[in-house]
Amino acid sequence: xxxxxxxxxxxxxxxxxxxxxxxxxxxxxxxxxxxxxxxxxxxxxxxxxxxxxxxxxxxxxxxxxxxxxxxxxxxxxxxxxxxxxxxxxxxxxxxxxxxxxxxxxxxxxxxxxxxxxxxxxxxxxxxxxxxxxxxxxxxxxxxxxxxxxxxxxxxxxxxxxxxxxxxxxxxxxxxxxxxxxxxxxxxxxxxxxxxxxxxxxxxxxxxxxxxxxxxxxxxxxxxxxxxxxxxxxxxxxxxxxxxxxxxxxxxxxxxxxxxxxxxxxxxxxxxxxxxxxxxxxxxxxxxxxxxxxxxxxxxxxxxxxxxxxxxxxxxxxxxxxxxxxxxxxxxxxxxxxxxxxxxxxxxxxxxxxxxxxxxxxxxxxxxxxxxxxxxxxxxxxxxxxxxxxxxxxxxxxxxxxxxxxxxxxxxxxxxxxxxxxxxxxxxxxxxxxxxxxxxxxxxxxxxxxxxxxxxxxxxxxxxxxxxxxxxxxxxxx
Ligand SMILES: Cc1cc2nc3c(=O)[nH]c(=O)nc-3n(C[C@H](O)[C@H](O)[C@H](O)COP(=O)(O)OP(=O)(O)OC[C@H]3O[C@@H](n4cnc5c(N)ncnc54)[C@H](O)[C@@H]3O)c2cc1C
Numbered sequence: 001x002x003x004x005x006x007x008x009x010x011x012x013x014x015x016x017x018x019x020x021x022x023x024x025x026x027x028x029x030x031x032x033x034x035x036x037x038x039x040x041x042x043x044x045x046x047x048x049x050x051x052x053x054x055x056x057x058x059x060x061x062x063x064x065x066x067x068x069x070x071x072x073x074x075x076x077x078x079x080x081x082x083x084x085x086x087x088x089x090x091x092x093x094x095x096x097x098x099x100x101x102x103x104x105x106x107x108x109x110x111x112x113x114x115x116x117x118x119x120x121x122x123x124x125x126x127x128x129x130x131x132x133x134x135x136x137x138x139x140x141x142x143x144x145x146x147x148x149x150x151x152x153x154x155x156x157x158x159x160x161x162x163x164x165x166x167x168x169x170x171x172x173x174x175x176x177x178x179x180x181x182x183x184x185x186x187x188x189x190x191x192x193x194x195x196x197x198x199x200x201x202x203x204x205x206x207x208x209x210x211x212x213x214x215x216x217x218x219x220x221x222x223x224x225x226x227x228x229x230x231x232x233x234x235x236x237x238x239x240x241x242x243x244x245x246x247x248x249x250x251x252x253x254x255x256x257x258x259x260x261x262x263x264x265x266x267x268x269x270x271x272x273x274x275x276x277x278x279x280x281x282x283x284x285x286x287x288x289x290x291x292x293x294x295x296x297x298x299x300x301x302x303x304x305x306x307x308x309x310x311x312x313x314x315x316x317x318x319x320x321x322x323x324x325x326x327x328x329x330x331x332x333x334x335x336x337x338x339x340x341x342x343x344x345x346x347x348x349x350x351x352x353x354x355x356x357x358x359x360x361x362x363x364x365x366x367x368x369x370x371x372x373x374x375x376x377x378x379x380x381x382x383x384x385x386x387x388x389x390x391x392x393x394x395x396x397x398x399x400x401x402x403x404x405x406x407x408x409x410x411x412x413x414x415x416x417x418x419x420x421x422x423x424x425x426x427x428x429x430x431x432x433x434x435x436x437x438x439x440x441x442x443x444x445x446x447x448x449x450x451x452x453x454x455x456x457x458x459x460x461x462x463x464x465x466x467x468x469x470x471x472x473x474x475x476x477x
Contacts, residue, residue, distance in 0.1 A: 005044040005051050007300045008395045009425075012041070014057035021062045023147065023170050026136050029058065030145035030168070034138070039458055040168045042112020043084065045105070046423040047300055049460035050116055050163045058168055060111065066091035068176060075176040076131060081111035081169045089287045097176045101126050102290045111169040116423030117161045117375030119386065120290055121365035122204035122221070125377050127160040128370040129175040135159065137167030137450055148450070154373070157439075158446035161375035163422055165461045166450045182289040183224045185281045188273065189216045192312055199366070204290075208361035209315060211322055212268040217276055217361065224283055232284040238277065244293040247275050248392075251359055252297060255392045261327060261357050272361075299360075300398060302405040303388040303421040305367070305376040310416040311385045317415065318362070318387065318408070325404055327354030339415055345407070352407050356400035360390040373439035373446070376419045386421065402427070430467030440464075 003012040016033070020026045030038060037055030044051055060082035067078045068091075075097055079088055085099075086106035092098050101123040108118060110126075119125035132151040139146045147170065150159045159166055182204060189195050195207050195216045204221035229235070250271070254264055306314045316333065323330040332340065332349075340346050367377040367384045377384045389408065391401040406427040412418035413428060419436045420426045426433075434440050444465050454462055 003044065003057075005046060006295065006298070007047040008298065009047055009300060009398070010049065010051055012044075012051070012053050012057065014039075014053050015055055017057040017059065019059045019062055023063070023134075023136070026058065026060070026063075026168055026170060027145040027147070029056070030136060030138065034143060034145075035453075036455070037457065038168070038455055039164055040081070040111065041164075042082070042109035042115075043107055045108050045112065045295070046116055048116070048421075048423055048426040049458065050422055050426075052458040052460060054458060060109070060168070060170070063170060065171075068092060068095050068097055075178070077174050077176045078171055079110045079174060080171050082109050084109055085113060092176055093179065093285075093287065096179055098179045098285075098287050099126070100124075100129050100175060100177050102287070104290075104292055104294045106291055107295055110172055110174070114160060114172065114174075115162055115164055115169070116421065117370070117372070117377065118423065119365065119367045119377065121206035121367070124368045124370050125161070125372075125375050126174070127372050127375045128368075128377075130156070130160045130172050131175055132156070132173035133159040134170040134172070135167040135450070136170055138453070138455060140452055154442055155446050155450070157371060157373045158443050160370070160372040161378070161422070162443075162447075163374075163461050163464075164458075165447050165456055165465065167456050180286050181224050181226060181228060181283050182221050182286050183226065183281060183283045184219060184221045184289055186276050186278050187218050187220060188276065188278060189218065192216060192315060203366075206363060206365045208363050209318070210268060210272060210361050211358045212265040212326075213273065214319060215273075217273075221289065223286075226283045228285065229281075229283045232282055232288075235280065235282040235284065236288060239292060242275055244296055247272070248297050251392055254359060255394075259357050259359065259393075264357055264359050265326075265328075268359075297392065298395075299390050299392045300395075300401060300425060301388055301390045301421075302409065302425040302427070303386050304408065304412050304418040305384045305386050305421070306412070306416045306418050307384060308366075308382040310418075311364075314385075314387065314412060314416045314418065315364075317412070321349070321352075321404075321408065321411075322358050324349060325352045325354070325356040325400075326358060340411070343411060343414055345411055348407055348410075352403055356404040358389065358391075358404075360392065363388045363390075373443040374422075374437050376421055378437070378439050384419075388424075430464045433464060434467050 039053035040058040063080035064083035103118040114127045202220040207218040370377045372378045
């Protein structure tokens with residue numbers, strides 16, 4: 001059996017695959033395959049190796065119940081691991097509730113989404129809101145499959161974002177909240193400071209650096225008590241037809257025409273801004289406002305997280321590298337030149353020159369630090385900003401994108417402490433990842449306790465945990 005992920009950059013070839021009907025069947029399958037590698041998958045919307053499964057594969061789509069309860073002054077949902085976010089939102093919506101944080105799409109499963117730290121803008125990632133995880137794993141003494149409720153301490157912080165590495169998530173308990181409305185409008189600015197200045201009054205905003213035009217288009221957003229606008233449905237139609245489909249079809253045709261660089265630059269400079277209706281203020285439900293149909297066309301993405309104090313420099317660096325990679329007449333600023341020399345990466349940049357023409361708005365989202373061990377926004381301190389690079393070229397023509405992604409991840413992790421999203425293209429080595437995720441050591445300790453035989457690993461997560469183990473040994477000598 002061969003399965004492919006959404007981005008068609010990962011092949012899964014499990015030795016056996018199951019869609020268990022309930023928890024008892026999950027335990028029965030685990031006992032039947034004792035000693036073999038087991039991985040669960042959601043809807044295969046990750047681009048990274050986290051999604052790989054080379055042994056027994058479990059798809060928990062049948063475990064999709066939703067139950068909402070008040071616990072003290074909090075609303076908590078108990079949700080089956082395989083429940084898709086869209087179904088969860090519908091079920092919560094019927095009871096006047098919703099999720100505190102959402103990514104751009106809703107087709108992921110709840111277990112898949114939290115396992116890679118899925119996030120939106122202006123809040124913590126979804127992982128942060130998890131208050132309990134029901135986990136199937138093997139008992140270290142008896143070797144039997146058991147169910148463990150993880151609800152506190154380091155184990156909970158690990159289970160909130162675990163790359164599938166602690167066991168099979170059966171269900172999660174997630175903090176919910178009453179439904180709320182968001183006001184949104186679009187604006188365009190020539191500098192980052194103009195966008196960030198608006199953040200205190202528009203804390204849910206996300207914005208886009210427009211390549212080749214080098215302006216910022218912001219989706220300004222704030223929570224409001226105002227009622228849904230009478231024209232909200234028209235706004236939804238505008239997003240669906242003009243943005244989700246019209247703009248994407250234009251970009252796809254550019255890519256299919258062989259990416260004549262001057263045409264790409266011209267379209268981004270002069271045509272793309274025509275799609276943006278500035279200043280139209282609309283109030284709509286959060287669950288409609290925060291998402292789009294980003295899964296409508298196949299693409300691939302890398303997303304790099306930097307702290308707020310690094311954002312401006314990281315974006316100036318991004319702009320310089322994109323110009324060079326796009327083959328234009330340009331050179332690095334002296335600051336960025338020095339940076340690359342200090343890393344010894346001048347040759348790598350030279351090799352990238354003219355190899356990759358970026359052709360999608362660069363989405364930038366603020367994520368508040370998470371109380372987790374290894375989600376991208378883990379660790380106290382300044383807010384994180386996720387900078388995303390998306391390519392629509394066909395899967396067999398992605399070599400330029402991968403070269404660019406590798407260069408950006410390596411250089412930005414060393415220059416700005418950037419962390420790549422666990423669910424997106426993640427080209428760093430285990431050593432490089434260890435350097436930007438200080439919580440990895442504690443994560444490994446939890447993983448070693450819950451999965452001492454490394455049954456729930458694929459080769460990629462196993463290598464990551466082995467690296468953490470080597471670093472621990474080095475430190476103890
Ligand atoms: C079009 C598109 C848009 C996206 N938008 C965003 C966005 O806005 N923000 C963002 O942060 N991310 C975004 N992503 C990334 C996506 O949210 C993550 O990759 C997410 O993990 C995918 O969920 P999934 O259900 O498909 O899980 P999969 O990709 O199938 O699995 C992801 C991980 O979860 C583990 N897992 C799944 N189920 C279980 C279980 N029951 N027990 C244990 N482990 C499990 C898997 O082993 C794997 O490690 C986007 C992806 C796409 C394709």
